[in-house]
Amino acid sequence: MARSINLAVIPGDGIGPEVVAQGLKVLEAVLPADVKVESTSYDLGAKRWHETGETLTDAELERLRGHDAILLGAVGDPTVPSGVLERGLLLKLRFAFEHYVNLRPSRLFPNTASPLAGDPEIDFVVVREGTEGPYVGNGGTMRIGTPAEVATEVSLNTAYGVERVVRDAFERASARPARKLTLVHKNNVLVHAGHLWTRTVERVGREYPDVATDYLHVDAATIFLVTDPGRFDVIVTDNLFGDIITDLAAAITGGIGLAASGNINPTGEFPSMFEPVHGSAPDIAGTGKADPTATVLSVALLLRHLGLEAEAARIEEAVTADLAERDATARSTDAIGDALAARVAG
Numbered sequence: 001m002a003r004s005i006n007l008a009v010i011p012g013d014g015i016g017p018e019v020v021a022q023g024l025k026v027l028e029a030v031l032p033a034d035v036k037v038e039s040t041s042y043d044l045g046a047k048r049w050h051e052t053g054e055t056l057t058d059a060e061l062e063r064l065r066g067h068d069a070i071l072l073g074a075v076g077d078p079t080v081p082s083g084v085l086e087r088g089l090l091l092k093l094r095f096a097f098e099h100y101v102n103l104r105p106s107r108l109f110p111n112t113a114s115p116l117a118g119d120p121e122i123d124f125v126v127v128r129e130g131t132e133g134p135y136v137g138n139g140g141t142m143r144i145g146t147p148a149e150v151a152t153e154v155s156l157n158t159a160y161g162v163e164r165v166v167r168d169a170f171e172r173a174s175a176r177p178a179r180k181l182t183l184v185h186k187n188n189v190l191v192h193a194g195h196l197w198t199r200t201v202e203r204v205g206r207e208y209p210d211v212a213t214d215y216l217h218v219d220a221a222t223i224f225l226v227t228d229p230g231r232f233d234v235i236v237t238d239n240l241f242g243d244i245i246t247d248l249a250a251a252i253t254g255g256i257g258l259a260a261s262g263n264i265n266p267t268g269e270f271p272s273m274f275e276p277v278h279g280s281a282p283d284i285a286g287t288g289k290a291d292p293t294a295t296v297l298s299v300a301l302l303l304r305h306l307g308l309e310a311e312a313a314r315i316e317e318a319v320t321a322d323l324a325e326r327d328a329t330a331r332s333t334d335a336i337g338d339a340l341a342a343r344v345a346g
Ligand SMILES: NC(=O)c1ccc[n+]([C@@H]2O[C@H](COP(=O)([O-])OP(=O)(O)OC[C@H]3O[C@@H](n4cnc5c(N)ncnc54)[C@H](O)[C@@H]3O)[C@@H](O)[C@H]2O)c1
Pocket: 015, 019, 073, 074, 075, 076, 077, 078, 086, 090, 256, 257, 258, 275, 276, 277, 278, 279, 280, 281, 282, 283, 284, 289, 290, 291, 292, 294
């Protein structure tokens, strides 16, 4: 049946536009003739902020709400005070559209180099809470700039917010062959939030007797991600711990240029948003060195979310094949995009 995807595209800053162009190229190439994509590009990010002082207006948020999904490159620029775009654009979207499942799969593709010794089997998914925790902006500064300055950044954890993401993680774990869920937190120190998370996992877990659960403090989790990554299947964790461990997860599975993510609103009330895990990489912007694979894999997550499973799988197969043939010869952003587009089309 013919259908069309009403896609919002936010290329953003730095390497964002470079990698998004490749993601769109592969998207166009993979779709069958009866599925059309109608893209609307939103010119948001550093340039816009310099010109107007705006990051994301309420009117734009309303327009974005009408799309089936959002593809985002990256935001953040050295000429803009740190946090302005990250909070005013990226987090505003995640919060407004209730992207409470920040889905970050980590797989070591065959023949892809990991800095870990041996040839570890790595195939886990991090379900990172996306709307609460220390990210909510619940803090402030007193006596700013003085020796007596005090700054707070209070983590917010609600029973409602924790339960909905924990339930999603259990659902994902029960659908995977290993059926294992690891809660990562720091409940030996952050006892208030940590115990809410622990009790919630225990309680919801009773409804999933076929899923084995365990618990790791986040510091110990960083050890095992390096020494024994094969022990992980589904990890559920709070917003900040999830941010940190998913950069580490990327590093052990071939690098940040391969790590994809989806900011999912599971109820479907709002559009979900797909983006590489990496940032705007100002150090390599404009050089053609950015690897667009993370964005292309994020397009696969987007297609799967929209029910186009066969097309999502074709992209992942193309990436697997491309990675298997990669050698030390560096290819440009564009060349990798062309190669992946050719594979999915052919
Ligand atoms: N989702 C997002 O939009 C997002 C995510 C992370 C950081 N940021 C922002 O991006 C800016 C830069 O942050 P950072 O330097 O901490 O993180 P970063 O992910 O942009 O870069 C970290 C390192 O990884 C490299 N790298 C990143 N993506 C790559 C790719 N596709 N191919 C090859 N190498 C790649 C960079 O060159 C850099 O050396 C900051 O403003 C930050 O706030 C945005």
